[in-house]
Amino acid sequence: MKFKQNHFRKVPEKLLFSLSQIVSDKVIISTNISISARDITNGKYKKWNINSINDLNDESVINFMPSKREGPSSKINLVGRTTILRDLPKEDKSWNITGPNFGDYSKGTHTSTITKPVFQKEYELPREIHLSIKNIGKEKDSDEIQLKIWIQELLSKSDKLFSDDFLFNLNLLQESTGNCGVISLSQEENDKLIEEKQKGWEFLPIGTGDIRGKILQKIGNKKDISDSSQERIDYFTNPPFEIVGHINGINSFERYIGLELPDGVIILENFNYGNAIYVLKSNWETFSKMTRGELIKQKSSETERVTHNKNWKINLETVLGINHK
Template sequence: MHFKQNNFSKVPKKLTVRLNKIQNNNLIVGSEITLKKNNLDIYPFTELPKLDNLHIGVPTTFLPKITQGKYSKRNTLGRTIKLKNIDKIEKSWAIEGPNFGDYSNGTHIAIITKLIWQTKTEFPKNLSITMIPITISDEQVTIRIQIDAPLNKNSKTFYEDLLFFINLLNENIHDVDILSVNEEENANLALETETVDWELLPIGDRNLKTILRTKFGKNFHNNSKNDDSISFFSNPKLPIDHYISGTGSFERYFGMCFQNGIVVLEDFHYGNATYVFNKNWEELSKMSRTELMHLNSSDIERITHNKNWKVRLNYIINSSSQN
């Protein structure tokens, strides 16, 4: 899962959802990413071996550089934490000073006492990151990148450690996921998710407007355009299989998958178009909106929000369902 920000103060909601789906108590903080061979220099880590030296299943391990961010620095150097949530304590120092302000008269020992914050030492974790090539082709390479140490849900420090691991990996590759140590379970979860850019939301009794408020927060505004879109999404002409929520390049989009395979994606922010995918939506939705605007394909329809947009949308959906 790609994240724009470097650090988190709490485990991101998308990763919490992932965590709750994993049954195994033992977890790995890692991710599988696909790198284009002609564009490797855009990635933040520099420890990737030369392409000629990459071999499927052969790992490369490195200690994150302290310049990558504060968690990489803490991982290598540790830190001292001031405990400002508890009372200060007295601390005394012995210093030597001159008698009567003149060292020629000899010296004496003076004791200085001050109130200071109590501290806690966080020792270096020295966690390494391992990269394992999974598939290699002429154009790209898919790599599993993970923190070496597994985590156990039953550990007393599990959530504290999980947050540290997530921040450490994210500031190094800007991509994080939570994986089971059981590869079969990971494979099943991948099938459920369909694509890393979308979160599937089953049909239920929850009000659609509540879902959208949760997704967009303060950026969601009620207006006539929103009401039109919500009305369409709440009462479509054909039965819905499930809703989907964008999490990657389509973060602002919300959609629905019809039982006939058609997918409709809508951005509830003013001025954006509705996309209708007749097929191949998983692949097409990985493209940027700019790429989709210039794509000449019968697999996708882009509908601007003029006064007849719902008429056109219903016509496209019904026509596709009859083919």
């Protein structure tokens, strides 16, 4: 369906009606649109990873992630969101600042730890949902090409988070295409997506797996890696503290790499889009059983968020209780 607005505050009545007509519990967000071969040639759809008409052969499926400039949901999808919980009691928070010795940088610098009560927060991790595109035919006597565009995330109407996820995915598709809809799945598609959804993480004990290789795959094996990214790769490949093993994200969490510490704390890092490290007060057994919805939204009482500023390593180790002399 085509809608005038770019973003919905609530699900449109037409889509609620379409949803009510679907008997099955499992649905996905999908739409069909027409695009012109001329627009493809002029580069209009490069942001969808369509560079030429040849990219749309009969069997190909093109995946892309919307730019954060497409709209509010697209931005959350890429970088996450932080919400201040002003209705909850404040809690003590510590962070580090670096300053000059005796007010003179020529005499060196020192790091000081500041602790003060702050409002609790809820962190929504980047969802990193991809949109998929397939050519489903060409209009007769026209250069218009029919495309099916959908989100390969299975939604269950019986899930307690269904309403939130349904609206989020509708907006993600709407912001990129100006169209959105909802469909049920064939049993074969349903079984395949359920199987893939159940596989989110793999645990790699110390000494198993090529961790650096897995990280490089996550960032696309780029030839030119910035110094800051290289620093993060080195840090997570060989952390300067004891760990039990690495956690490798797969499928919908494929861009994440994690560490588990001996006390059960989990550290998650995203090398592509994440602008922060997340420290979860959990353990592998509990963490691996979390649903996607439970993992995406974490309160600061359960999770610490460490931004990638110049003191990120010291701040991370302060959160972990590692003393610096």
